[in-house]
Amino acid sequence: MIEMSRIVRTIVAIIFPFSMIYGLYVIAHGHLTPGGGFQGGAIVASACVMVLVAFGSKWTTEKIKEKRLSVFESVGAVAFIGLAFLGLIFGAVFFNNFLVGNDYLFGVVPLPGSSLADINTAGVLPLMNFAVGLKVIAGLFAIVLVMAYATTSYKEGKK
Amino acid sequence: MSKRNIAGAVFLSIIGVIFIFSALHMHSFGFPDESDMDDYVIENTQEETGANNGVTSVVFDYRGFDTLGEATVLFTAVAGVIMIFRRLHDD
Numbered sequence: 001m002i003e004m005s006r007i008v009r010t011i012v013a014i015i016f017p018f019s020m021i022y023g024l025y026v027i028a029h030g031h032l033t034p035g036g037g038f039q040g041g042a043i044v045a046s047a048c049v050m051v052l053v054a055f056g057s058k059w060t061t062e063k064i065k066e067k068r069l070s071v072f073e074s075v076g077a078v079a080f081i082g083l084a085f086l087g088l089i090f091g092a093v094f095f096n097n098f099l100v101g102n103d104y105l106f107g108v109v110p111l112p113g114s115s116l117a118d119i120n121t122a123g124v125l126p127l128m129n130f131a132v133g134l135k136v137i138a139g140l141f142a143i144v145l146v147m148a149y150a151t152t153s154y155k156e157g158k159k
Numbered sequence: 160m161s162k163r164n165i166a167g168a169v170f171l172s173i174i175g176v177i178f179i180f181s182a183l184h185m186h187s188f189g190f191p192d193e194s195d196m197d198d199y200v201i202e203n204t205q206e207e208t209g210a211n212n213g214v215t216s217v218v219f220d221y222r223g224f225d226t227l228g229e230a231t232v233l234f235t236a237v238a239g240v241i242m243i244f245r246r247l248h249d250d
Contacts, residue, residue: 032210080226106209109209113205146241146244
């Protein structure tokens with residue numbers, strides 16, 4: 001995939017940080033607002049794919065390798081399952097929300113009914129959102145990156 | 160018209176009649192027959208999971224296994240795509 005024109009590259013360079021911030025906001029506030037790890041991860045991966053389309057696959061693979069994305073995805077999966085097993089160790093069952101009710105990390109229990117959003121709530125849910133978000137970002141971007149790079153090398157090999 | 164077209168038209172009209180019939184006999188929106196599970200989640204999600212967002216508490220806490228399966232599906236898809244396309248640019 002070759003790079004696009006200078007106009008497209010400039011506009012993408014302007015839009016890219018805002019879409020990254022929006023996606024990371026959706027991941028980080030998954031336990032308060034609509035959205036979560038899957039949705040925010042899809043937004044961030046779309047922003048990365050936008051950069052890939054505008055700047056070309058050669059430029060992008062110089063910046064980040066698909067092997068590193070695979071490592072990120074595995075880290076997200078291991079963190080997700082590890083949090084579930086920590087529920088088995090510290091609580092009673094698999095996927096137990098063992099962090100809710102403590103005083104230091106994500107442990108605040110909100111009052112029943114509608115209340116102002118406090119980000120320091122919900123136990124392990126924000127951590128699981130981060131793990132799934134990392135997994136979705138790395139997974140979706142790795143798919144598109146590998147496909148784009150494969151088509152490029154296939155064309156160059158044919159010449 | 161061939162026999163095949165006639166059979167298709169009859170089949171489609173039967174499906175359409177079934178759809179219209181079931182649409183006329185739907186429950187009114189927001190009043191399901193069985194709402195025990197919904198009421199339990201709505202009443203207890205804030206004190207049990209501490210999350211203000213009930214959907215996230217269902218997805219990651221009450222039905223964590225479902226999310227684990229979704230993550231496994233994503234992992235399998237990524238592994239398959241990388242396995243297919245890696246061979247092309249290693250040559």
